[in-house]
Amino acid sequence: MSDNQSSSGSDEDFEPREELGHPVGIAEFSGVLSKWTNYIHGWQDRWVVLKNNTLSYYKSQDETEYGCRGSLCLSKAVITPHEFDECRLDISVNDSVWYLRAQDPEHRHKWIDSVELHRSIREGRREKGGIQGTIIIPPPLADSGYGSESSLRRHGSMLSLTSATSGYSATSTSSFKKGHSLREKLAEMETFRDILCRQVDTLQKYFDSCADGVSKDELQRDKIVEDDEDDFPNTRTDGEFLHNNNGSKEKLFQSLSPKGINGIDFKGEAITFKATTAGILATLSHCIDLMVKREDSWQKRLDKEMERRRRIEDGYKSTLNELKKKSHFGGPDYEEGPNSLINEDEFFDAVEAALDRQDKIEEQSQTEKTRIQRSSPVPPADVYSSSGTHRFSDKVEEMVQNHMTYSLQDVGGDANWQLVVEEGEMKVYRREVEENGIVLDPLKATHSVKGVTGHELCHYFWDTAYRNDWETTIENFNVVETLSDSAVITYQTHKRVWPASQRDVLYLSAMRKILANNENDPDTWLVCNFSVDHEDAQPTNKCVRAKINIAMICQTLVSPPEGDKEISRDNILCKITYVANVNPGGWAPASVLRAVAKREYPKFLKRFTSYVQEKTAGKPILF
Numbered sequence: 001m002s003d004n005q006s007s008s009g010s011d012e013d014f015e016p017r018e019e020l021g022h023p024v025g026i027a028e029f030s031g032v033l034s035k036w037t038n039y040i041h042g043w044q045d046r047w048v049v050l051k052n053n054t055l056s057y058y059k060s061q062d063e064t065e066y067g068c069r070g071s072l073c074l075s076k077a078v079i080t081p082h083e084f085d086e087c088r089l090d091i092s093v094n095d096s097v098w099y100l101r102a103q104d105p106e107h108r109h110k111w112i113d114s115v116e117l118h119r120s121i122r123e124g125r126r127e128k129g130g131i132q133g134t135i136i137i138p139p140p141l142a143d144s145g146y147g148s149e150s151s152l153r154r155h156g157s158m159l160s161l162t163s164a165t166s167g168y169s170a171t172s173t174s175s176f177k178k179g180h181s182l183r184e185k186l187a188e189m190e191t192f193r194d195i196l197c198r199q200v201d202t203l204q205k206y207f208d209s210c211a212d213g214v215s216k217d218e219l220q221r222d223k224i225v226e227d228d229e230d231d232f233p234n235t236r237t238d239g240e241f242l243h244n245n246n247g248s249k250e251k252l253f254q255s256l257s258p259k260g261i262n263g264i265d266f267k268g269e270a271i272t273f274k275a276t277t278a279g280i281l282a283t284l285s286h287c288i289d290l291m292v293k294r295e296d297s298w299q300k301r302l303d304k305e306m307e308r309r310r311r312i313e314d315g316y317k318s319t320l321n322e323l324k325k326k327s328h329f330g331g332p333d334y335e336e337g338p339n340s341l342i343n344e345d346e347f348f349d350a351v352e353a354a355l356d357r358q359d360k361i362e363e364q365s366q367t368e369k370t371r372i373q374r375s376s377p378v379p380p381a382d383v384y385s386s387s388g389t390h391r392f393s394d395k396v397e398e399m400v401q402n403h404m405t406y407s408l409q410d411v412g413g414d415a416n417w418q419l420v421v422e423e424g425e426m427k428v429y430r431r432e433v434e435e436n437g438i439v440l441d442p443l444k445a446t447h448s449v450k451g452v453t454g455h456e457l458c459h460y461f462w463d464t465a466y467r468n469d470w471e472t473t474i475e476n477f478n479v480v481e482t483l484s485d486s487a488v489i490t491y492q493t494h495k496r497v498w499p500a501s502q503r504d505v506l507y508l509s510a511m512r513k514i515l516a517n518n519e520n521d522p523d524t525w526l527v528c529n530f531s532v533d534h535e536d537a538q539p540t541n542k543c544v545r546a547k548i549n550i551a552m553i554c555q556t557l558v559s560p561p562e563g564d565k566e567i568s569r570d571n572i573l574c575k576i577t578y579v580a581n582v583n584p585g586g587w588a589p590a591s592v593l594r595a596v597a598k599r600e601y602p603k604f605l606k607r608f609t610s611y612v613q614e615k616t617a618g619k620p621i622l623f
Helices: 061-066 104-133 161-165 170-178 180-229 268-329 343-373 381-385 393-407 454-462 463-468 590-616
Strands: 016-021 023-026 029-038 042-051 054-058 070-073 079-081 088-095 097-101 241-243 250-251 418-423 426-431 443-450 476-486 486-495 503-514 524-531 547-558 572-583
Touching: 029 104, 054 061, 054 180, 061 503, 070 088, 070 097, 079 104, 088 104, 088 486, 161 180, 180 268, 343 590, 381 503, 393 503, 393 524, 393 572, 418 590, 426 486, 426 590, 443 590, 454 463, 454 503, 454 524, 454 547, 454 590, 463 476, 503 547, 572 590
Parallel strands: none
Antiparallel strands: 016 023, 029 042, 029 097, 042 054, 054 070, 079 088, 088 097, 241 250, 418 426, 426 443, 443 572, 476 486, 486 503, 503 524, 524 547, 547 572
């Protein structure tokens, strides 16, 4: 990356210039950041480029030539360093939020500085460009519609009242359209205005002529006075002086009647002017009456429009808040964690909704699964009589003996066990235990299933070839190591149920047959799964590693058939004892974990036993 900065010392060299519409002089900044994609894939590394006040990201540096996968304009972006995570920064524009994580706090600081630099330089360009080219030109006086004080004349381009109403609100305009009487009166006002302007012009001319006549009269009077002083009565022009019979002199003026000045009837014009002004006043009075009558309806319409606008604004704000909440609700701040913003009720509702969706998907796909006929060879029963010879043999033997000793004990007299579910033959008990805020409730379930043996139930429970047929919570699994014909180490990841973190588990699964000490007692089949460590399946940041200690203990009871009939599946009954001690890890609320366990364990037992009954129907009995 190169930094295009000029070496000149002028002020202009420090301002970003534009060339072909793109600012230069701002350093491009790029690198790898982890971006939160969604609650399924979590954080993924992306190649992020900061250029021209725009933040873009690509899947990798090698794919930049194929175009970016998304971009944000930083002009109105809000950059928020995370309160608890020192490597994380959130960039939001309206309801679009990018959650980013740098590899360390120092790199996060560099990214924030670079983003702020681009924003500040771009804001400086905008402010500088906004000042240039702004010229305010006052309107000329001649265009205002008014003349000078000394002139009384009509302006030919004066706006009419009806055209002036076009600048009003839409409500007023619609009212004028409906008010025909008011519109007619305004048209009358237009006519009166034209008449009045013509009358004013006529009267102005008349007054100007009168003023000229008075000036001439004064000049003539001054001349007569001078002639009297000189005693020259006979020296006159025709029409100026005459001698009457008694010897007096009389000044003769030319008659200045109103009709003599340009033929104007002053009296008639005055009467017409008075009538016109009276008509204007009457029309204005009528317009005022119409407006007063319509004021209430206008006010009601205005109130209605304001109420409608208020409701629309409230709805817009509510919708915007919901969109922001939804856009953020899937973010990393609302997933399981020590500083999660989601409360227990919302956490449980989200988990329950996700589990319901998974159940519907499984119901649709379960029919296809049962049609697939899978078979795996069943080893002879002697294989399961011992723990074998491998490095975990002693641990397996210890776990088997503990389950045979404690798991088969009756829970009736123990007050610590609480019955949480009872459905027919199935009963589920729980003992509440917490350690450092993590739920470690031991769970115990008893059930009776007709038509299957303990060997068959344990075979389908242990054999990984059938795992995906009945287990709906697993995303994928693989056998890490095969220890013997009856013991394997398995790694499996469970489907994520948002907002809970995804879990994985690494466990040793062993199947054993425990011979009865008494002839009258049935043999016992057992599968125990307990967590172990393995170098080929180390914990990762993607999943929370759970710890388990689970046992499926089955005993087959056979009722004698009638007569000489052979034993059929109608004569067998399997008693199941299922115990589970699970440390889920993480920070899921205790109430949510207990509610999910109460819901899921009975469903698991019913689903698994029904699956075994379907798989063994019509097949030879496997004792």
